[in-house]
Amino acid sequence: MFEVRDIVARIPRGKVLSYGDIAELVATGPRQVGRIMSEYGSGLPWHRVVRSDGTPAACHDGEALRLLRLDGTPLRGDRVDMRAARAPMAGLD
């Protein structure tokens, strides 16, 4: 699960990653990513991790939007513009 923490910690400012994307990188299911975040997500920019449709994580959605705005993440209304805000998965190394 260090993988997940490492990846989330490396997400560049103004970019985001979906649970599914992280799940692909760590070769596991999206639900595990969420579960890991709930347990070890402390201290990580969890607000840069959104769902595949661009909606913020299930908790602190208002907080997430606020932080994303501060990060300069391409927001479209109350959700993230995934097309532009999805971080390159090959560069987080």
Added chain:
DNA sequence: TGCTTGACTTACG
């Protein structure tokens, strides 16, 4: 070992 649950995803209506 088997069932339930969850910061999820995709597809349908």
Added chain:
DNA sequence: CCGTAAGCCAAGC
């Protein structure tokens, strides 16, 4: 846009 269903992997009981 919202609700429902099936698939998914791991933890907890």
